Amino acid sequence: MILYFLSMVLLVMGLYCLVAKKNIVKKIIGIVIIEYSVNLFLVLVGYRSGGIAPILVKGMQAEELVQKGVDPLPQALVLTSIVIGLGTMALMVALCLRMYEKFKTFDMSKINTLKG
Amino acid sequence: MQTYYPLFTAIPLAAAFLNLLLSKISMKVSDYIAFLVTGILAVMAVRMLFEAPFIYAVGNWRPPLGILLVSDGLSSLMLVIINVIGLLAVIFSMKYMTTYTAKPKYYSLFMLMIAGMNGVVITGDMFNLYVFLEIASIASYALVGFGTGKRELEASFKYLVLGGVASTAILFGIAFLYSITGTLNMPDLAQQLETIGMTRTVGFVVALFIMGFGLKASAVPFHAWLPDAHPSAPAPISAMLSGVLIKALGIYTIMRIMFNIIGQNELISAIIMFLGALSMVVGVLLAVGQSDFKRMLAYHSISQMGYVTIGVGLGLNPKIDPAVAALGLFGGLFHLVNHAVFKSCLFLCSGAFEYRTGTREKHEMGGLVRKMPVTSTTCSIASLSISGVPPFNGFWSKLIIILALIKAGYWIYGPIAVLVAFITLISFIRLQTGVMFGKLPEKFSGVKEAPFAMTLPLILLAILCLGIGIAYPWIDYGLLQAARDALLDKMAYMNYLIGG
Numbered sequence: 001m002i003l004y005f006l007s008m009v010l011l012v013m014g015l016y017c018l019v020a021k022k023n024i025v026k027k028i029i030g031i032v033i034i035e036y037s038v039n040l041f042l043v044l045v046g047y048r049s050g051g052i053a054p055i056l057v058k059g060m061q062a063e064e065l066v067q068k069g070v071d072p073l074p075q076a077l078v079l080t081s082i083v084i085g086l087g088t089m090a091l092m093v094a095l096c097l098r099m100y101e102k103f104k105t106f107d108m109s110k111i112n113t114l115k116g
Numbered sequence: 117m118q119t120y121y122p123l124f125t126a127i128p129l130a131a132a133f134l135n136l137l138l139s140k141i142s143m144k145v146s147d148y149i150a151f152l153v154t155g156i157l158a159v160m161a162v163r164m165l166f167e168a169p170f171i172y173a174v175g176n177w178r179p180p181l182g183i184l185l186v187s188d189g190l191s192s193l194m195l196v197i198i199n200v201i202g203l204l205a206v207i208f209s210m211k212y213m214t215t216y217t218a219k220p221k222y223y224s225l226f227m228l229m230i231a232g233m234n235g236v237v238i239t240g241d242m243f244n245l246y247v248f249l250e251i252a253s254i255a256s257y258a259l260v261g262f263g264t265g266k267r268e269l270e271a272s273f274k275y276l277v278l279g280g281v282a283s284t285a286i287l288f289g290i291a292f293l294y295s296i297t298g299t300l301n302m303p304d305l306a307q308q309l310e311t312i313g314m315t316r317t318v319g320f321v322v323a324l325f326i327m328g329f330g331l332k333a334s335a336v337p338f339h340a341w342l343p344d345a346h347p348s349a350p351a352p353i354s355a356m357l358s359g360v361l362i363k364a365l366g367i368y369t370i371m372r373i374m375f376n377i378i379g380q381n382e383l384i385s386a387i388i389m390f391l392g393a394l395s396m397v398v399g400v401l402l403a404v405g406q407s408d409f410k411r412m413l414a415y416h417s418i419s420q421m422g423y424v425t426i427g428v429g430l431g432l433n434p435k436i437d438p439a440v441a442a443l444g445l446f447g448g449l450f451h452l453v454n455h456a457v458f459k460s461c462l463f464l465c466s467g468a469f470e471y472r473t474g475t476r477e478k479h480e481m482g483g484l485v486r487k488m489p490v491t492s493t494t495c496s497i498a499s500l501s502i503s504g505v506p507p508f509n510g511f512w513s514k515l516i517i518i519l520a521l522i523k524a525g526y527w528i529y530g531p532i533a534v535l536v537a538f539i540t541l542i543s544f545i546r547l548q549t550g551v552m553f554g555k556l557p558e559k560f561s562g563v564k565e566a567p568f569a570m571t572l573p574l575i576l577l578a579i580l581c582l583g584i585g586i587a588y589p590w591i592d593y594g595l596l597q598a599a600r601d602a603l604l605d606k607m608a609y610m611n612y613l614i615g616g
Contacts, residue, residue, distance in 0.1 A: 018277065031280045038287045045295040074294070077243055081287060084250045088280055091257055095276065098261075099269045113266050114274070114344045 010037035024106045035085040043078045046071030121172045124234040132227035139220030146220040154203040161199040164192045184240035189598030194237040197456045204573035205352040211569040228255040233364040242300040260349045271348035275341045286328035289321045303613040306377045333366020336395040347410035351467020358417040359460030376609040385432035392426030396536045409466045409476045427517045436524045447516030454509040458501040461577035465495035468566040483556030487563040490571045492552045494578040501581045503541035509585035
């Protein structure tokens, strides 16, 4: 239970970082923390205390695997979601660099050509 | 046709990567690839309309285990909208995008966006939906910042940050759903949730989904990114974003999940209707004061999506007469189609004006009807449609939504919808007088009509605006009715699990 709670704490920390920090790089770090909190939560969904890897090895009964093995699906989902997160982060960093070229600053409060 | 169903995502995905490789040989080639691919997709999407509902199990895995693709009335309707508007946007891009560099990269991102949207619409698997949603979103973030000017970069970053948070909320919702049901298959989820009922966890999931998909659909408390992002993109992309993306990623997913998976619910209906009403009012009030052509259109997108949302919300209410709920949902779907047609036409018109005059400020233009008659006429037709003037298509869908609201006894929302239609009319009359009529400024005396590649999509869209409107009293739109019935029949959707 405490682990689920901690993933929520991570989410809130990421949100705080995203909202309160003015530096674009820190905002990016905030988003990445949020994404990782979800990944942690997702992989915890398939967690089982004392579980084994969901692979049927030689000499193991199928029942044993069903009883002890962790759910493999969330792990596959987390892998996909990490890759997507990487794609988003690459785009964010690229945009951030381009913005630094144009505005000569990382401070979001000085980047305000748009009205909202 | 059934065996070709996955090609809706496979063709554009393959084209996106091939395009970049082949454009190393010749820059010209990417134009033809984009046109060919969207043309094939549009033909396929139109042919899908004549198919009975079916499912496609990817890799031949039995439905609850493998990924499922579902074709029913709603997904066929969305496929037609996405691919036909996509084709017209590509035709428009051929000339328009010459003002930008790196055209092959543009087409590749465009193809990725189409692949993502098609995937969202055809899939029957919750996580697959998330993946395709992210493909379409990431492509659209990059396309918004394609101009790489100050405004474009800032808009793109803003869109990315908000979109990233929304995607996270959606993934959280999916994780919660998986933890209580142990499945990601959408028909299976519907069956499991039927037995679980509306517990607190399901309520939380609904809240996360309304936040996440509501942000993609830019319902009002989550709308802040749209008025920056849509005007900053190149005109064909604005047309795609406003005309298709916010529908495929936002409204379609909300409809699919709320109707077919969670099921009709009074509280969800009340929340969605409130969001719709708020979007209508706030969007149109902010639109009136805008001087930038595309920015004004972007605010109107928020407002018009409010109509769709309120119609959908009405359909979700199980307590009112089912016939009225069905009428509201039909109006919402009809307005969704109409909005796709006239809003993409308006954005493409703004692009054509910008291409020839180099400005988007309304007060700098004027008297362009004499110099650019085709663009101006199509722009007028689309403006009349969006403001709900009979006999254009926008009139009928707004009328149906307002009638359904009044019949269901929503005495506040109904008159609000009428009032918003009126303010929209005022706003577009000001646009007409500002851009097309009045005195022609000295510097625009040499302006010519836009090239044929740009006027052709405009003419086709304007004909659609007029045609859908005039034909409505005589033809009952079976396409929309099939989409509505697919949404209202939750049992049929659950039966896709055992092979439909």
